[in-house]
Amino acid sequence: MSSYFGKSCFFISFNLENLLINQFAMKRQIPILLFLFTAIFSGCTKQIHFAGNPVFPGWYADPEGKIYGKEYWIFPTFSAPYKEQVFMDAFSSKDLTNWKKHERIIDTSAIKWAEMAMWAPSVIERNGKYFLLFGANDIQSDTQHGGIGVAVAEKPEGPYSDYLGKPLIDKFHNGAQPIDQFVFEDADGQLYLIYGGWRHCNIVKLKDDLSGIEPMKDGTLFREITPKGYVEGPFMFIRNNKYYFMWSEGGWTGPNYSVAYAISDSPFGPWERIGKILQQDPDIATGAGHHSVMQLPGKDQYYIVYHRRPLNQKDRNARETCIDKMEFDENGFIKPVILTKNGVPAQKIRKKAD
Numbered sequence: 001m002s003s004y005f006g007k008s009c010f011f012i013s014f015n016l017e018n019l020l021i022n023q024f025a026m027k028r029q030i031p032i033l034l035f036l037f038t039a040i041f042s043g044c045t046k047q048i049h050f051a052g053n054p055v056f057p058g059w060y061a062d063p064e065g066k067i068y069g070k071e072y073w074i075f076p077t078f079s080a081p082y083k084e085q086v087f088m089d090a091f092s093s094k095d096l097t098n099w100k101k102h103e104r105i106i107d108t109s110a111i112k113w114a115e116m117a118m119w120a121p122s123v124i125e126r127n128g129k130y131f132l133l134f135g136a137n138d139i140q141s142d143t144q145h146g147g148i149g150v151a152v153a154e155k156p157e158g159p160y161s162d163y164l165g166k167p168l169i170d171k172f173h174n175g176a177q178p179i180d181q182f183v184f185e186d187a188d189g190q191l192y193l194i195y196g197g198w199r200h201c202n203i204v205k206l207k208d209d210l211s212g213i214e215p216m217k218d219g220t221l222f223r224e225i226t227p228k229g230y231v232e233g234p235f236m237f238i239r240n241n242k243y244y245f246m247w248s249e250g251g252w253t254g255p256n257y258s259v260a261y262a263i264s265d266s267p268f269g270p271w272e273r274i275g276k277i278l279q280q281d282p283d284i285a286t287g288a289g290h291h292s293v294m295q296l297p298g299k300d301q302y303y304i305v306y307h308r309r310p311l312n313q314k315d316r317n318a319r320e321t322c323i324d325k326m327e328f329d330e331n332g333f334i335k336p337v338i339l340t341k342n343g344v345p346a347q348k349i350r351k352k353a354d
Helices: 010-022 030-044
Strands: 003-006 047-050 060-068 071-078 087-093 100-107 119-126 129-136 147-153 182-185 191-195 202-206 232-239 242-249 258-264 275-278 285-295 302-310 320-326
Touching: 060 119, 060 302, 060 320, 071 119, 100 129, 119 182, 182 232, 191 232, 232 285, 242 285, 275 285, 285 320
Parallel strands: 060 285, 258 285
Antiparallel strands: 003 047, 060 071, 071 087, 087 100, 119 129, 129 147, 182 191, 191 202, 232 242, 242 258, 258 275, 285 302, 302 320
16 A cells, blocks of 8 residues: 655646657757756656555554564554454565565464464564564463463564464463563563563563573562553663653553553663553544554664554454654654554665664
């Protein structure tokens, strides 16, 4: 899905064409006129290519945006009734506007313990492999089987296979439902898993090979970092040596789904809620939430990747993936995101990530 914006120079080109015809007999002037015509016309028709929102067709939610090499990737949830959520697709692009679909990068045939409700993929490259963490089965208690799993592949597009043969986390700790997992790599390379539904959020330290979790310095395995207003969908990134913790608020089926954030000097907080930065626009879409953030390598330029519900849709699963700019003020606070129909302009990755 795309849109184009550009200047129209029909009047100029039309008159130049007439001039060329009138001057046909003047052979020595024709090369000059042809040059002028080409230069002016090509300059005036320069177009800016926008992705358009949604960035690709279909109902997809909970998108995680990543950059691998010179490609953008989006890993979303297939938005459908729980029993139909038995696979995941991925999408890649070299310019943010033309997206290639990679079908069924993982499904329940590869994850024998997963039966349904495969949610919120989070992908990390580690030791030459790609690890995809996901939630499955939407467990409601410790007596049910499911939780957060880990899959592995040789390429971002998979195919992914079960890495552990069982869930990484399959119980409720500190009240957090084991869903909505996000893998965060700290500045020192340490990996953490930040996750949780039911208005509770935990952070755990991952082993370097993602084969399990390990105690933190104080011996804690599951540390709660729930900020005020938190519901689900955690995400974290570092900017100017500050930790930005973001999450979704409200109910995902309703119009008031939204994203808020906090800033701290540590991935463990303390987290003091600052405010909302993404929410519905009655003229554009409702239910804007469960997001991720992409930073262009080497630049202070950020995009927010999120899902929202079209105004003409009431079905709770009618969610589509969108991208818009995310900007900061002079004090480092995130400016409210403006929902757009155009999305973001084409942007190739000029340098690889560090």
